[in-house]
Amino acid sequence: MKEEISLSLNGLDNSNIAYITSILEKIGHISVDFDASPIVGLLTHFSPEVRVLAIKNLAKIKNDIYIQKFIEIYENDTSSIVRREAVSAIGRQRNKKNIPFFIRVLSDNDPKIACQAIRALLIFKGERLIDETLKLLINHENEMIKAVISKEYYAQKTDKNTKPHSFVPEQLKDVIVLGDVKDVLKTIKEESFHLTFTSPPYYNARDYSTYESYEAYLSFLETVFKEVYRTTKEGRFLIVNTSPVIVPRISRTHSSKRYPIPFDLHTILIKQGWEFIDDIVWEKPEYSVKNRIGGFQQHRKPLAYKPNSVTEYLMVYRKKTDKLLDWNIHQYDNDTIKSSKVSDGFFTTNVWKICPKSDKVHSAIFPIELCQKVIEYYSYKGDLIFDPFAGSGTLGRTAKSMDRKFFLTEKEPKYFEYMKSFLDVESLLEENHTKFMTLDEFKAKQGE
Ligand SMILES: C[S@@+](CC[C@H](N)C(=O)[O-])C[C@H]1O[C@@H](n2cnc3c(N)ncnc32)[C@H](O)[C@@H]1O
Numbered sequence: 001m002k003e004e005i006s007l008s009l010n011g012l013d014n015s016n017i018a019y020i021t022s023i024l025e026k027i028g029h030i031s032v033d034f035d036a037s038p039i040v041g042l043l044t045h046f047s048p049e050v051r052v053l054a055i056k057n058l059a060k061i062k063n064d065i066y067i068q069k070f071i072e073i074y075e076n077d078t079s080s081i082v083r084r085e086a087v088s089a090i091g092r093q094r095n096k097k098n099i100p101f102f103i104r105v106l107s108d109n110d111p112k113i114a115c116q117a118i119r120a121l122l123i124f125k126g127e128r129l130i131d132e133t134l135k136l137l138i139n140h141e142n143e144m145i146k147a148v149i150s151k152e153y154y155a156q157k158t159d160k161n162t163k164p165h166s167f168v169p170e171q172l173k174d175v176i177v178l179g180d181v182k183d184v185l186k187t188i189k190e191e192s193f194h195l196t197f198t199s200p201p202y203y204n205a206r207d208y209s210t211y212e213s214y215e216a217y218l219s220f221l222e223t224v225f226k227e228v229y230r231t232t233k234e235g236r237f238l239i240v241n242t243s244p245v246i247v248p249r250i251s252r253t254h255s256s257k258r259y260p261i262p263f264d265l266h267t268i269l270i271k272q273g274w275e276f277i278d279d280i281v282w283e284k285p286e287y288s289v290k291n292r293i294g295g296f297q298q299h300r301k302p303l304a305y306k307p308n309s310v311t312e313y314l315m316v317y318r319k320k321t322d323k324l325l326d327w328n329i330h331q332y333d334n335d336t337i338k339s340s341k342v343s344d345g346f347f348t349t350n351v352w353k354i355c356p357k358s359d360k361v362h363s364a365i366f367p368i369e370l371c372q373k374v375i376e377y378y379s380y381k382g383d384l385i386f387d388p389f390a391g392s393g394t395l396g397r398t399a400k401s402m403d404r405k406f407f408l409t410e411k412e413p414k415y416f417e418y419m420k421s422f423l424d425v426e427s428l429l430e431e432n433h434t435k436f437m438t439l440d441e442f443k444a445k446q447g448e
Contacts (some may be wrong), residue, residue, distance in 0.1 A: 003017060014045065014046075017047045017049065017050060019393040020045070020047075021049055021050060021053055024039075024042075024053035024054065024057060025049065025053065027060075029060065029093035030061050030323075031061075032061060032062065032063055034061070036057075036061060038438035039054050039057050039058055039092070040054075040058065040069070042054035043055065043058075043065060043069065043073065048081055051073075051077070051079070051082045051085075052082055053320070054082055055073065055082070055085045055086055055089050056089070057068065057446070058070075058089065059088070059089035059093075059355075062073055062093075064093055064097075064416075065092065065096060066089075066227055067090055067095075067098065070086040070087075070090050071086070071090070071101060072205070072336075073086040074086040074087055074105070075245050078118050080113065081189055082422065083110070084110070084112055084113045084116055086426060087102075087105055087113055087116040087117055087120070088116050088119075088120075090102075090116075090120065091116060091120030091123070091401075093121055093435050095357050096124065096168075098120070099121065099129070099130070102117040102120045102121050103117075103121070105134055106133070106137065106390055107116035107120065111144055111145055112140070114140075115144060115145060115148065117168050118134060118137070118145065118148055118149075121133070121134060122134070126150065128158070128310055131153070134149060134153065135149065135153050136299075137149045138150060138153070138154060138314045142307055145402055147249065151322040162191070164331065164413055165233060165234070165328070165331035165380060166332055166336070166380070166383070166384065168194075168405050169189070169192060170240075170288070171445050172188070172192060172384060172405070172407045173384070173405045174396075174400065174405055174406055174407075174433075174434045174435060175374055175406075175407050175408070175434070175435045176393065176396065176407075176416070176435070176436050177407075177409045177410075177437050177438070178410060178411070178413060178416040178436070178437070178439065179387065179410075179411060179438065179439030179442070180409075180411045180440050181224055181227075181407060181409040181411070182220075182223055182224060183439055184409045184439060184442065185227035185228070185230075185231060185409075186227070187232045187390070187442065187443055187446050188227075189231070190230045190231055191231070191233045191234065191331075192231045192232075192233070192384065192407075193231055193232050193233065193236070193385070193407070194236050194379055194383035194385065195230075195236060195237050195238075195239070195378050195379045195383060195384075195385045195386070196232065196237075196374070196385070196387070196388065197241070197371065197375070197395055198240060198241065198375045198386075198387045198389050198395075199240075199241040199242070199364065199389060199391075200224075200240065200242065200387065200388075200389050201217075202242070202245045202364065203217045203245055203247065203261065204217075205245035205246065205247055211214070214356040218264055218265070218268065221265055221268065222268045223270055223274075225238070225240075225268070225274075226272055228386070228388065229273060229274060229301070229319060231386075232319045234319060234321045234327070234328075235319060235321035235327065235328045236318065237316060237317065237318050237319075237378045238269075238274060238316075238317045238318075238319070238412050239244045239280075239314050239315070239317075239374055239378065240265065240314070240315050240317070241282070241313065241314050241366070241370075242261045242262045242265060242270075242312065242315070243262065243311065243312035243313060243377055244258055244259060244260045244261060244262070244263075244309070245258070245259050245261060246258050246259075247259065252415060256396070258319065260313055262313045264283070265315075266315060269317055273319070273320045274319065274320070275301070275317060275318045275319075275379060276315075276316075276317055277316040277317060277318050277362060278315075278316040278350060279313055279314075279316070279317060279350065280313070280314035280315055280350045280352060281312075281314075281350060281351045281352070282311060282312045282313070282352050282354060283310055283311050283351055283352065283354075284310050284311070284312075284353075284355065284356050285310070285355060286308055288310075288355060288356050289308050289310050290308070290309075291310060292306040292307065292308050292309070293306060293307060293308050294337055296356055306394075312331040314352075314370075314374070316378075324337050336381055336382060337421045339403075340380040340381045342377060343376075346377070347373065352368050353375065354367050354370050354373075355367060355369075357394075357407060359392060361392065361415070361418045362392040362415060363393050364391065365391055365392045365394050366391075366394040366395060367394075368394060368397075368398055371395050371398035371399070372402065375395075375398060375399055375402050375404060376402065377406055381402075381404065382403065382404065382408060383405065384402050384404070384405045385399045385404050385405065385406050386408070386409070386410050387406070387407075387408050387409075388405045388410035389409075389410070390409060390415070390419065391410065392415060392418055393408055393410075393415075393418075393419035395408070396419070396434070397422075400434075416436070420436055
């Protein structure tokens with residue numbers, strides 16, 4: 001087989017990149033006595049893809065005869081992927097002799113190449129020179145490099161005395177508090193919630209909230225989500241449903257104003273330490289949204305184009321951690337992992353087509369299907385799920401029906417009473433009644 005490869009690489013048509021790469025990709029293990037000269041010839045091939053594969057194959061030969069060649073490639077090649085592969089190939093030799101080379105590569109302008117050198121040096125982690133050199137990179141300007149160094153050298157050890165990750169405090173289980181979420185959150189211990197899914201007030205575009213200014217509104221959200229961060233468990237998720245809103249014009253001589261809430265909120269959340277994970281687009285049928293295109297359909301004048309807004313965002317964030325998602329998953333027992341498995345028919349793209357829901361009491365309620373999907377994809381059975389802006393309590397009811405616990409806050413008495421009205425009916429049949437409390441009642445329970 002190896003002879004065949006050698007023969008097929010000899011005298012090949014250099015311009016046939018697909019053919020050459022297909023051969024290079026098929027080469028398995030290579031022994032030291034293999035005549036690799038046809039592959040060496042490809043190190044100067046005009047295609048970077050071919051050069052990368054040639055380096056990959058030569059690196060399989062476990063001796064250092066090609067190290068000098070790889071160093072030359074690192075120093076002279078014009079392609080960043082080829083230079084990176086050369087550094088990776090030297091790293092694979094796991095030879096201490098190459099440490100000075102990797103230390104030099106740490107100052108490469110391309111962060112991905114510097115990361116390869118870090119990876120190679122970490123093989124010798126624990127040696128003084130290596131640790132001292134790598135620790136200094138915590139001040140590197142590139143965020144990926146900083147994150148790697150932080151995880152390797154500065155990760156905080158988890159306190160052995162803290163409660164298990166799946167733990168839910170009894171006094172937070174299936175509770176709805178009437179009060180301003182800012183006041184309620186002050187009374188909650190850190191690392192309490194597994195998931196927060198919420199739709200904050202839409203600035204001044206709806207009837208239930210008013211703010212002095214857009215700045216005051218963003219500052220309010222900043223305060224709330226900072227507290228949500230503190231009270232979220234390590235590595236767990238926050239999903240915020242928002243969309244740009246329009247505050248209508250005051251008269252025909254003024255224009256209406258559009259506020260890009262998701263984008264402004266995004267920068268605030270990132271500064272707080274939330275890690276951006278995904279942007280999910282909730283798409284509604286066109287008939288269900290306000291018609292803005294009507295005027296344009298008549299006049300067709302450029303600049304005055306106003307498309308119907310059929311989308312909202314579900315922005316997905318994760319509380320910062322050095323741990324991988326697997327760590328979060330392994331905090332649960334096998335039964336919980338098995339019974340929480342997402343069933344067939346899940347959305348495979350980030351565009352979720354779901355009909356909105358209208359309601360006679362609340363003007364902006366979540367459709368149940370939206371809550372179901374979020375709960376199913378981002379929590380395990382038994383988890384504590386939080387909605388700081390509960391409204392009619394759709395998230396709580398859905399969480400309960402999916403064997404999760406919920407904690408909700410709502411500041412308007414009329415919506416608090418509304419939640420009581422249908423949860424009361426449901427809970428007549430249940431052992432674990434939902435607990436409705438004022439802020440003072442809740443505070444008193446916390447002290448017990
Ligand atoms: C967009 S609605 C949420 C509707 C909810 N998703 C549902 O399914 O019914 C926002 C809710 O936040 C409430 N709210 C506004 N400011 C609040 C605050 N400071 N604390 C608690 N709730 C607040 C409003 O009264 C409103 O009911």
